[in-house]
Amino acid sequence: MTVQHVASTSATSEVPKTSVWARIWQQDAPGYLFLLPWFIGFFGLTLGPMISSLYLSFTKFDLLTSPDWVGAGNYVRMFTNDPKFAASMRVTFFFVIFSVPLKLAFALGVALLLNRGMKGLPLYRALFYLPSLLGASVAIAILWRQIFAGDGLVNKFLSVFGIVGPSWISNPNYSLWTLIILAIWQFGSPMIIFLAGLRQIPQDMYEAASLDGASKWRQFWKITLPLLTPVVFFNAIIQTIEAFKSFTPAFIISGGTGNPINSTLFYTLYLYQEAFGFFRMGYASALAWVLLAIVAAFTAFSFLTSKYWVHYDD
Amino acid sequence: MTDAPMKLTVVGAEAPAWRKRALTILSHALLIGASILMLYPLLWMLAASFRPENEIFTSASIIPSSWSIDSYFRGWNGLRTSFSVFFTNSFIVSISSVIGNVFACSLAAFAFARLEFRGRKIWFALMLMTLMLPYQVTLIPQYVLFRQLGWVDTFLPLIVPKFLAADAFFIFLMVQFFRGIPRELDEAAMMDGAGPWRIYWKIMLPLSTPVLATAAIFTFIWTWDDFFGPLIYLNQMRDYTVMLGLRTFTDSTGMSDYGGLFAMSVLSLVPIFLFFLIFQRLLIEGIATTGMKR
Numbered sequence: 001m002t003v004q005h006v007a008s009t010s011a012t013s014e015v016p017k018t019s020v021w022a023r024i025w026q027q028d029a030p031g032y033l034f035l036l037p038w039f040i041g042f043f044g045l046t047l048g049p050m051i052s053s054l055y056l057s058f059t060k061f062d063l064l065t066s067p068d069w070v071g072a073g074n075y076v077r078m079f080t081n082d083p084k085f086a087a088s089m090r091v092t093f094f095f096v097i098f099s100v101p102l103k104l105a106f107a108l109g110v111a112l113l114l115n116r117g118m119k120g121l122p123l124y125r126a127l128f129y130l131p132s133l134l135g136a137s138v139a140i141a142i143l144w145r146q147i148f149a150g151d152g153l154v155n156k157f158l159s160v161f162g163i164v165g166p167s168w169i170s171n172p173n174y175s176l177w178t179l180i181i182l183a184i185w186q187f188g189s190p191m192i193i194f195l196a197g198l199r200q201i202p203q204d205m206y207e208a209a210s211l212d213g214a215s216k217w218r219q220f221w222k223i224t225l226p227l228l229t230p231v232v233f234f235n236a237i238i239q240t241i242e243a244f245k246s247f248t249p250a251f252i253i254s255g256g257t258g259n260p261i262n263s264t265l266f267y268t269l270y271l272y273q274e275a276f277g278f279f280r281m282g283y284a285s286a287l288a289w290v291l292l293a294i295v296a297a298f299t300a301f302s303f304l305t306s307k308y309w310v311h312y313d314d
Numbered sequence: 315m316t317d318a319p320m321k322l323t324v325v326g327a328e329a330p331a332w333r334k335r336a337l338t339i340l341s342h343a344l345l346i347g348a349s350i351l352m353l354y355p356l357l358w359m360l361a362a363s364f365r366p367e368n369e370i371f372t373s374a375s376i377i378p379s380s381w382s383i384d385s386y387f388r389g390w391n392g393l394r395t396s397f398s399v400f401f402t403n404s405f406i407v408s409i410s411s412v413i414g415n416v417f418a419c420s421l422a423a424f425a426f427a428r429l430e431f432r433g434r435k436i437w438f439a440l441m442l443m444t445l446m447l448p449y450q451v452t453l454i455p456q457y458v459l460f461r462q463l464g465w466v467d468t469f470l471p472l473i474v475p476k477f478l479a480a481d482a483f484f485i486f487l488m489v490q491f492f493r494g495i496p497r498e499l500d501e502a503a504m505m506d507g508a509g510p511w512r513i514y515w516k517i518m519l520p521l522s523t524p525v526l527a528t529a530a531i532f533t534f535i536w537t538w539d540d541f542f543g544p545l546i547y548l549n550q551m552r553d554y555t556v557m558l559g560l561r562t563f564t565d566s567t568g569m570s571d572y573g574g575l576f577a578m579s580v581l582s583l584v585p586i587f588l589f590f591l592i593f594q595r596l597l598i599e600g601i602a603t604t605g606m607k608r
Contacts, residue, residue, distance in 0.1 A: 143579065
C-alpha cells in the first residue's frame with residue numbers, strides 16, 4: 001500500500017464521474033512533480049541531444065553554419081578512408097583488452113589474499129583503494145608522465161641495476177603500456193567489490209568440501225570462482241565501459257595529441273580533437289554513435305553469453 | 315560491513331601449524347610490498363614538492379635531504395592567474411554540484427521508490443539505460459545548446475545538469491537505499507495526513523543521511539576531478555578550475571618548474587585525500603554495496 005493508493009481510493013469514493021482529471025491529478029501528479037527536474041534533464045539533456053546527435057552524424061557541421069546533409073558519408077569515410085580512426089580503434093581496443101583483465105586479475109588476487117583472514121584488512125584495503133580514488137585526477141596523470149619520463153623515477157630505479165631505460169612515454173612501443181599500468185594501478189574499487197562478494201560465499205560450503213578431502217586449489221575452482229562469477233561479470237562490464245570512455249590520462253600524458261605516432265590516441269581523444277580542435281561536429285557525432293554501438297554490442301554480448309558462465313542462485 | 319576477518323575453518327586434513335604461519339607471513343610480506351610499490355609514486359611526488367628545485371630529478375628517495383616550501387609559493391603564483399582563483403572556482407562548481415545532485419536525485423529517487431504513478435516502470439527502465447550511455451553521444455548537441463544559451467565560459471553547463479538529476483547513478487543509489495526504509499513509517503505519517511512532500515522531507519531525508527552523504531562525497535570528488543567538462547566549457551583563465559590550471563601549468567612553465575607543478579598537484583589532491591581519511595568507511599561501503607566504478 002502506498003501513499004498514492006490511499007489518496008486515490010478515497011478520492012474516487014467521494015467524487016463521481018466528472019473527476020477523471022481530478023483523479024489523474026491525485027494519483028499521478030505527485031510522482032511526475034517529484035520527477036520534474038529529472039524529466040527536464042532526460043528530455044533536454046539526454047533524449048533530445050541523442051536524437052540530434054544522430055541527425056548530426058549524417059551531416060557536415062562546423063558549429064557556425066547550419067548542418068549539411070551528407071548521408072552516410074561520415075560513416076563511410078570513417079571505415080574506408082581515415083587512418084587516424086583506425087589507429088584510435090587499435091589503441092583503444094588494445095588498451096581495453098589488456099587493462100581490464102589485468103586490473104581484474106590484480107583485484108581478485110589481492111581480494112583473495114585479504115580474505116584469508118588477514119590481520120590489518122581495513123588498513124590494507126584502504127591503502128589499495130587510495131589510488132583508485134585519486135587516479136582519475138589530472139595530478140596523477142602529471143605524476144605518471146614524470147615517473148615514466150627519460151629521467152623519471154622508473155629509470156632511476158633501473159639505473160641501480162645498470163639498465164639505461166628509454167623515455168617510456170615518448171617511445172611508441174611503450175607509451176600505451178604506461179597508460180595500461182596506470183589503469184591497473186587503480187584496481188582498488190573492483191577489489192572492494194570482490195571482497196564484498198567473497199563474504200557472501202557461505203563458509204559451510206568450504207567445510208563440507210574439506211571434509212570430502214578437496215584441496216584448497218580445488219575449492220577455489222569449484223566453489224569460490226563459480227560463486228563469484230556474478231561479481232566478475234559485473235566488474236568486467238563496468239570496467240570495460242569505463243576503459244572505452246577513458247580520456248584524461250591519455251590527454252595529459254600526450255599533451256592532447258595522442259602521440260608519439262598516435263600510440264596513445266584513445267578513441268575519446270580523437271573524438272575530442274575532431275569536435276573541438278577541427279570543429280568537425282558532424283564527424284565527431286558519427287564517432288560518438290560508433291562508440292555507443294561498440295559499448296552496446298559489448299554489453300549485449302556479455303549478457304547473452306552470461307548464462308553459459310555466470311552462476312546464478314537457483 | 316563488518317571487518318571481522320573470516321576464518322577459514324578447515325576441519326579435515328589440517329595443514330601443519332608452521333606451514334600456516336609461514337603462509338601468513340608470506341602473505342603479509344606480499345601485501346606490504348605491494349602497498350609500498352603502489353604508494354611510492356604518491357609519496358615521491360609529495361617529497362618532490364618539498365625538495366629544493368635542483369634536487370627533484372637527482373633523487374628517487376621519498377625523504378628530501380632538506381625541506382623547503384618554496385615550490386608551493388612559486389607554484390601558487392606560477393601562472394598569470396593565481397591558484398587561489400582556480401581553487402575558488404573548483405569549490406564553487408563542486409559545492410553547487412553537490413547541492414544540485416543531492417536535491418534533484420533524491421526527489422527522483424523518492425518518486426521511483428515510493429510513489430505510485432502511471433509509467434513509473436518505463437521511466438525507471440529508461441533512467442537505468444542512461445547509466446550505460448557514453449556521454450559523448452549527447453556531448454555535441456549539449457554544447458550547441460549551452461552555446462546558444464550563452465552559457466559557454468560560465469559554470470552553468472557544469473552545474474545546471476546536476477540540478478536536473480543528469481547523473482542517474484545517484485538516483486539508482488538512493489532508490490536502493492529508500493527501498494530499505496520500512497514502509498510502515500510513511501504509512502503512519504500518511505494516516506496523520508502527511509502528503510508526499512512532507513513524507514519526503516520529514517521522514518525519508520532524515521533517515522537517509524548515510525546515502526545522501528555518500529552521494530554528496532562522490533559528487534564532490536567526481537566534480538573536483540572532472541577535466542573534460544571544464545576543458546570544453548571554460549576558456550578564460552579566470553574561470554579555470556584547478557584541473558585546468560594544472561593542465562595549463564604542464565603546457566607552459568611546468569616544463570621548467572617541476573617543483574611548482576608537483577606542489578600544485580599535491581594541493582589539488584588534498585580535498586580528495588581528506589574525504590578519504592574522514593569518510594573512508596562510507597566510501598568503501600558505497601562501493602561494496604552498489605559497485606561504483608571508482
